[in-house]
Amino acid sequence: MTAQNGSESDLLRRLPPVRGRLTANAPIGPMTWFRVGGPAEALFRPADTEDLAAFLAALPPDIPVTVIGVGSNLLVRDGGIPGIVIRLGRGFVDIVPGRGQVETGAGALDLNVALTAAEAGIAGLEFLSGIPGTVGGGFRTNAGAYGTEFKDALISADALDRRGQLHTVTPAEMGLS
Template identity: 60%
Template sequence: MTRQSSLIDRLPAVRGRLTEGASLAKVTWFRVGGPAEVLFKPADVADLQAFLAGCPADVPLTVLGVGSNLLVRDGGIPGVVIRLGRAFAEIRTDGRKVFAGAAALDLNVALAARAAGIGGLEFLSGIPGTIGGAARMNAGAYGSDLAAVFASATALDRQGVMHRLDKDGMGFTYRHSAIAEDWIFCGAELEGQPTDAALIQQRLNEIQAAREESQPVRARTGGSTFVNPTGHKAWQLVDQAGCRGLSVGGAMVSEKHCNFLINTGAATAADIETLGETVRRRVKETSGIELAWEIKRIGVTADSPLAIAAKSEA
C-alpha cells in the first residue's frame, strides 16, 4: 500500500530543487528500486547547510551519490534523499594534493591526478563511485584504499554545522569509516607523490585491462557485493558454494566474477537482495564463514506501509 507524501510542506525553502516521489531506479547502477519521498538537489554547500539547519529533526535523510554500490529497495526511501550535483563535483590540484568535491567521480579524480603528475591515486580509476562514498566506506581496489592517500575532509552534521576531519578523525578500517551515518561529506583532500605522467598512465591502463578482463563492467551491477573476510576472498567462497550463475527472478550471480550480482534486465530489488541472502546462506553452510554485505541496502520493501508512490523522474 502506498501513501501520498505531504513531507514537502514541512521542509525549508531552498535555492536548489525539491521533488516529490522522484524515481530513483534510473540513477542507480542496478537500475532497480522505488522512488524518494522527496528528492533534494542542493544548489551548493550553503544551500545544503541552510536546508539541514531548518529541516525538522524527525525527517529521515539519505545521501545518494551515483548509486554504484547501492541497492534501493522496491518501496523506495522515506524521508528526504539528498543528491549532490555539479556544485559538489569540483576537482583541483595543488602540488602533491588533489581536492575533490564529494560528488566528483573517483575516475575523474584519478585522471586529474594524472594530468598534474600526482601518483598513488590510480586505484581510484577502478572504483565506480564518488569521493563522498569513497570516504564513507574507505573504498579501495588494486592494492590501495582511500585511507592510504587521505589528508582531510569536510562534512556537515545533521544540524548543518561544518566539520573538518583529519585522518585520525575518520577512524578508517577495512571498507569502513567511523563517521556518523547522518553526516554528509562535502569534499576531501587527497595526497599522492610526484610521478611521471607516463608511469601513471601505464598503471591506469593496467587497472582498466584488469577490470575488463575479470569484471562484468558493462552489466547492470552494484560492484563488489560482499566484503572479503579476513584471510579469504569473497568470490572464491561464493564459487566454492556452487553459486556461480545462480539466479533469483531477474537477478543472477555473475559467471565472470562471483562477487558481482547482475540485473539481467527484469530484476527487482527484492530479487537481488534475495539472491544475495541466498548466497550468504550457502557460503555459511559450506565454509562456516558469514559474508557481510559491501553493497549498501536502503529503503523499504514494496509491501511496506511506508512504500512511496512514484510521481516523477529524478
C-alpha cells in the first residue's frame, strides 16, 4: 500500500493492503470537470481488477464506497465524500476490438472506444463519441447520445460487487431496459 498526503488517517489503518495507491484526504474537486468540491476521506486507485476485488473482499462492511470515473458529470459537495472513493486508472482502460464487438475496461473513455471501434470497422458505437466520461459511468447511468443508449449496444459487463465477487451481467439484469 502506498499512503500519501500526510499522516495515515484512522480510516487508512482499517483498510486492507493493496498494490494500487491509497491517499488520505485526497482532493476530489480537481478530478472533476467542474473543478469544485471537497476531499475524499480516502481515495483508492486500484492497480487492476484483482487488486480491486481483493480490496473489496477485505473491506469492512461499515465503510462507505463511492466509485467515480473521470468526473465529467460529477459535483462534489464542499464537505467532501466520506469513506472510500474508488477511481479506476490505467489497469482498466484497455480497448480490444474483436469480431463485430469491442471489449473494454470500465475506465476507458467513451470517445476512445468509439474511435477504436470505427478504426476496426465496427459499427454501432458511434453514439459514444457524444458522451463525456468512461464506459463504467456510461453503463451505470445508461448514458446515451444520438438516439442510442448503453443498453442498446452493450452485450454484457463483468462487474465486481461490494464483496469483491465478479459477476457477468446483461443490461436487463442491471435494470437497463
